[in-house]
Amino acid sequence: MNSDRSSYGRHLDDDAIQGLLDAAEGRADAETRSARRHLADCPACQGRVDAWREVFGELGRLRRFSPPGRFAERVLSEIDLPGEASSSSRAWSWVRLRRWLTGRAADAHLSGRRLQALADGALPRKRAILAKAHVATCGDCETRLAGWRRLIATLEALPSFAPAAGFAERVMARWREVAEEATGRGQAAQRWRLLPRSPRGWVLAGTLTSMPVAAFAAVAAFLSTVPQLTTGGLVTYLWWQARDALSAFGSSLLAAVMQSGAAFRAYSLAEYLIASPTTAVAAAAGFTTLMLSSIWVLHRNIGFPRFALRHVYN
Amino acid sequence: MSLNYQSVEDAELVTLAAEGRESAYRELLSRYERPVFSLIYRMVRNRTLAEDLAQEAFIRTFNAIDTYNPQYKFSSWIFKIANNLTIDHLRKRRVPTVSMHGAPDAVTAEAQARTSLVVRSPGESPEEYVQNRELAGQIEAAIGELRDEYRVVVLLRHIEGHTYDEIARIMDIPLGTVKTYLHRARAELKLRLAEA
Numbered sequence: 001m002n003s004d005r006s007s008y009g010r011h012l013d014d015d016a017i018q019g020l021l022d023a024a025e026g027r028a029d030a031e032t033r034s035a036r037r038h039l040a041d042c043p044a045c046q047g048r049v050d051a052w053r054e055v056f057g058e059l060g061r062l063r064r065f066s067p068p069g070r071f072a073e074r075v076l077s078e079i080d081l082p083g084e085a086s087s088s089s090r091a092w093s094w095v096r097l098r099r100w101l102t103g104r105a106a107d108a109h110l111s112g113r114r115l116q117a118l119a120d121g122a123l124p125r126k127r128a129i130l131a132k133a134h135v136a137t138c139g140d141c142e143t144r145l146a147g148w149r150r151l152i153a154t155l156e157a158l159p160s161f162a163p164a165a166g167f168a169e170r171v172m173a174r175w176r177e178v179a180e181e182a183t184g185r186g187q188a189a190q191r192w193r194l195l196p197r198s199p200r201g202w203v204l205a206g207t208l209t210s211m212p213v214a215a216f217a218a219v220a221a222f223l224s225t226v227p228q229l230t231t232g233g234l235v236t237y238l239w240w241q242a243r244d245a246l247s248a249f250g251s252s253l254l255a256a257v258m259q260s261g262a263a264f265r266a267y268s269l270a271e272y273l274i275a276s277p278t279t280a281v282a283a284a285a286g287f288t289t290l291m292l293s294s295i296w297v298l299h300r301n302i303g304f305p306r307f308a309l310r311h312v313y314n
Numbered sequence: 315m316s317l318n319y320q321s322v323e324d325a326e327l328v329t330l331a332a333e334g335r336e337s338a339y340r341e342l343l344s345r346y347e348r349p350v351f352s353l354i355y356r357m358v359r360n361r362t363l364a365e366d367l368a369q370e371a372f373i374r375t376f377n378a379i380d381t382y383n384p385q386y387k388f389s390s391w392i393f394k395i396a397n398n399l400t401i402d403h404l405r406k407r408r409v410p411t412v413s414m415h416g417a418p419d420a421v422t423a424e425a426q427a428r429t430s431l432v433v434r435s436p437g438e439s440p441e442e443y444v445q446n447r448e449l450a451g452q453i454e455a456a457i458g459e460l461r462d463e464y465r466v467v468v469l470l471r472h473i474e475g476h477t478y479d480e481i482a483r484i485m486d487i488p489l490g491t492v493k494t495y496l497h498r499a500r501a502e503l504k505l506r507l508a509e510a
């Protein structure tokens with residue numbers, strides 16, 4: 001391979017291939033998925049993956065052979081495999097294979113990142129085995145790994161701090177306060193909120209608001225089918241009816257409250273309203289709004305209060 | 315009623331708490347007051363402030379107890395709340411931390427010791443200054459100099475013992491970013507400790 005690119009994109013490096021083989025056991029991340037896409041189309045990388053698979057296979061078989069000398073012992077003690085039998089030729093074969101695969105010395109030093117992950121127990125099993133095998137043969141990496149292990153041990157030995165005495169009591173007391181405030185706020189919001197807060201509320205409110213409109217439309221539709229009735233005649237008729245009703249209302253009000261100054265002024269206001277159609281229409285609109293609002297408020301108060309925060313003492 | 319909750323799992327305690335049992339809340343508090351306070355204290359490096367933030371973290375957790383998703387560990391959840399609060403606070407108000415380990419430009423150990431006695435964060439009382447000496451050790455000072463994100467990952471990993479996946483969830487960042495932060499944070503710590 002002269003170029004590190006093929007027509008299918010970048011060739012996989014050793015890390016990517018090892019990641020791919022590790023990922024076969026676990027879930028695939030984005031990197032692994034793109035590596036798999038490349039692999040599907042690239043015979044060169046397929047060959048290298050097969051070779052790596054063989055390396056891992058050798059690693060798996062390693063436990064069957066007994067350690068002949070110091071090297072294999074150290075590898076095995078680092079690797080933590082239940083050692084039975086090993087042969088020197090087998091133990092060395094994957095190291096040679098790795099050298100052939102990577103084109104660099106089998107003991108190319110481990111990156112700081114990999115050493116840290118190894119020290120933190122965060123390397124996947126197969127990569128950890130390879131890394132430990134290198135560390136076992138390389139004093140440099142062994143020293144560096146020991147440095148990371150010391151740092152991690154120092155961090156893990158740091159004490160935890162306790163808050164000042166009575167912290168838990170203060171939290172519980174404050175929490176009760178907060179819960180009570182929230183409940184108070186909730187009830188206030190419940191009382192004064194006029195707008196619906198749920199889709200269900202909006203549907204109901206919408207239905208209520210549209211009812212008078214629908215009724216008016218129905219009456220208008222009915223009237224348009226009766227030729228004897230003209231719109232002008234109807235308006236005049238309704239106008240007189242309304243005036244009679246308002247007059248009657250004014251009279252009874254007067255009778256009820258006797259002839260106090262306030263009652264007289266109210267009566268004058270009613271008279272004035274009847275005399276001026278524009279004001280009367282405005283008053284009717286105001287009255288309708290008031291009605292609808294009260295229906296609305298009523299609806300809002302029927303539901304259970306949602307704000308009530310639980311705080312039970314036991 | 316004094317039930318012994320010590321053998322009860324976190325998830326079960328949460329269920330009991332959501333039913334309104336105050337003793338379950340108390341048990342959660344006693345389990346997490348130290349770890350949550352320690353994390354926040356090492357982040358803001360001020361006891362009073364750390365207690366306020368820790369209290370707020372517990373109150374938010376308790377108020378939202380019926381939204382807890384038992385699919386995740388309770389510890390991840392409470393640390394997520396505590397971490398969000400702390401990071402928000404640190405972003406809003408940059409707390410000078412120079413007092414704990416001397417002026418950054420103090421090159422010799424002597425100069426560092428001298429400046430660390432003199433320079434104090436504005437508004438820090440003598441008591442607080444004494445309290446802050448808990449964090450005056452070499453490694454604590456090095457942790458204190460890490461940027462916020464690096465400090466959180468190191469504390470969550472090596473002091474609280476969370477897994478990489480849990481840290482990703484607590485901090486709302488991808489797993490790869492957790493690994494990168496951890497790697498850089500430890501490299502910085504090692505460098506600072508070698509310099510000291």
Ligand SMILES: [Zn+2]
Pocket residue numbers: 006010011012038042043044045046
């Ligand atoms: Zn390729």
Ligand SMILES: [Zn+2]
Pocket residue numbers: 107108109110134138139140141142
């Ligand atoms: Zn090496």
